[in-house]
Amino acid sequence: MSAIQGYNPRTGEPFGEPIESTSDAELDAIVAKAVASGWSATTSEQRAEALERVADALDAESELLVSTADSETALGRPRLSGELKRTTNQLRLFASVLREGSYLEATIDTADATTVPPRPELRRILRSIGPVAVFAASNFPFAFSVAGGDTASALAAGSPVIVKAHPSHPRTSHETARIVAATLPEGVFGIVHGLAAGPRLVQHPAVKAVGFTGSTGGGRALFDLATSRPEPIPFYGELGSVNPTVILPGAATEETAAGFAGSLTLGVGQFCTNPGLLFAPASMVEALTAAVDASSGGPMLNERMQQGYRSGVDSLAGSDLVELAATGTDPAQGYSVAPKLFTTELKTFAANLGTLTEEHFGPAAVVVTYTDPEELLAVLPQLPGSLTATVHASAQEHELTGRVGAALQAVAGRLIFNAWPTGVAVAWGMQHGGPWPATTNSLFTSVGATAIRRWLVPVTYQSWPEELLPPELQAGNPLGIPRRFDGVLGTR
């Protein structure tokens, strides 16, 4: 059994004590404790209070967590402090979602003998799907890791959570898990480490759903395991995304170019929403090139990513299909890389869509220059699925913006106007999902209040004795939650 060693990306040196890989027997014991935890039978209020306690406990140890994460990820203390705050706010958002109560979709139909077929009394509510496995991402050591959005939303739903830690930040994972596990009741939360633990978790009969954030290759392999089980289970994977951005002629300014370079190089380009594909008028290439030439790279999260980025951009640089237009500064320390900008023409792009829409995780983008917006409009619906699609336009280009939006609507989960896709607010209205390969299931989001729906299944009580119903479905609505009564939304 090998141990998981963390590294400092700024130096390439080992950081901290390694973490032991979880054995099969240990994993099975963790899952058995999750099953026995009784978490699904707790009330919404009990879970809300527990999530707030976890948030408070994490905030109380922010100094340790941020400094550990900074050593393991090199993302910098300001970013990591903000990310931890975002993570604890996310836990608190789900506490508020639990108290608001509409997430249960409580529905009451009174009996009606006159319908065809006759309708008995029906009362419908959502319940936890059961224990959930969460695969932590590398690039957000807090917000998409041990106590991130998948964990928060699953715990809120009443699902015990077993996290598969990301090997890029083992100590951060370990410390976070220690705090979460100590705050929650026995068995509600568990963590596993090591390569073998992933497939075993996905195939464990007691695990009923999986959340995953990571690469398309890794995600697809685990998706295939989840769906080929004797009892298939839902697998919610957030995979690769090129996040197309369209600059219309009226927005082809130096300011837009600077904004783009900022979004492209933020966090060394290590965002799921990084703008890796830009459609712009040819007149803008000069400004874009200058902005990326003036930009700085930095250390990537681990050596494998650095190598993957370098081999990806090297292969693009050697291709006839694009030209290398700009290279930012490589600080040349640890796992650092340089930002890269490639250019090509719309015609070449359209003929090589498969090759040129591959994601290169890191601060690299392909600029596709166009002259006729009509030609661009014909290409946009053919793009692969993405988390986001962005349009920059002037106030005089609304008609064209509408048509670009309509063309992009089917390829992305979030459409952004005159802003940049990096930065994902945690809110009721957020959608962080999209068609394949952005995710394995475009019906759901992994960020925002509605992420909880992934872990909930409906159950209907027909003519069930009043006093045996959950209070959320009882007559008179004792908890005062939003309900649908005989088809009408309200609090009846």
Add this chain to the structure above:
Amino acid sequence: MSAIQGYNPRTGEPFGEPIESTSDAELDAIVAKAVASGWSATTSEQRAEALERVADALDAESELLVSTADSETALGRPRLSGELKRTTNQLRLFASVLREGSYLEATIDTADATTVPPRPELRRILRSIGPVAVFAASNFPFAFSVAGGDTASALAAGSPVIVKAHPSHPRTSHETARIVAATLPEGVFGIVHGLAAGPRLVQHPAVKAVGFTGSTGGGRALFDLATSRPEPIPFYGELGSVNPTVILPGAATEETAAGFAGSLTLGVGQFCTNPGLLFAPASMVEALTAAVDASSGGPMLNERMQQGYRSGVDSLAGSDLVELAATGTDPAQGYSVAPKLFTTELKTFAANLGTLTEEHFGPAAVVVTYTDPEELLAVLPQLPGSLTATVHASAQEHELTGRVGAALQAVAGRLIFNAWPTGVAVAWGMQHGGPWPATTNSLFTSVGATAIRRWLVPVTYQSWPEELLPPELQAGNPLGIPRRFDGVLGTR
């Protein structure tokens, strides 16, 4: 290319002209027309009116439809008239769902720079997932077939529908499809026939989701195709279900026995919600045996089902694990069969759960006798997933009913008290789904208003120009639909 010949189950004779199998080229053309139909861009009101027109057109031809279906299914005119009415009411229910508007989950978050991370303006809505394939069932030639619940809910969602007709009622399918296609705009609805059309439809790149009602084997094979596509798509399969029923001692009456036999033999047992597994006190076996001995069978839907039922009950009858306790009358015409009741003890059942929970589609059930309710409570959570679970109890057994309900909650989508599972109301509160193998995805229902959610994906507009937003998301709520505004449900 072979043609699909219908048969009269009462005689085994061919009925009507055969229907040609759909060629690959014809199928591709049908899908291309669906893609080009523009259905996803219609308004909710336009789709509501279209669904009502389809309902009216089907009602207007009820005489032809019912008589054709009766010849092909032998389900009888009263049942089929009721089923057609249920089917057209289902289309009208979805028209009302469209007008009510909450199905869109319209959500507006105003910008808030003070949150971590800062929140831009976000407006979220659901849109159609794209063209949908629907696999019709054999046992409901209207309600779960060409214009059934999957078709109605998908059309409502803005998804064009291509139905794979069930070979058991080709003329009924053909006539229904003729009426639906003539009523809807070009390409919105299509139908395909023949064995080869199924896999081709599921693997067609332009098909974005699948609805299926049928056998576990057939459903699993198509589920595997859907999930192993280069771009996996959601597959909503309703498969087999044994629908456990628990009779507590206080309800072990002759009336309960008669009710059970009625539910077991209704429609020759050809319901997804047929009660195939009964837990009852040993004292009740006599009454159950008498009721099933006095019952009548009838013709099953097709020869393959008759053979499958016979070989299933023969194999049970030859097993050491159960005893054949009762056999109803076989009218001995066409594809007819006799109801069968088997008995076993709880201990034997618990030791042979896999074998004894296999579904035998038709009017056969296994009665598991118990003496100690505590022993029963230990077995119930181990049952395979079902669409329904039912409890019969006296008013003095509420505490035990509650514990039985808690034990059954994780194995079924609908819990029924002192009634029978056959009969599925079409309503907001209905849940027709359940854990594997009842369905391939327990998060959804194939019956009731929320069935529409299967065909809808979210899209969020971030800082998008007001006048380019769909009216459902515009300021002032011009359509007056339910929305969530800054986290609060209402009509703001």
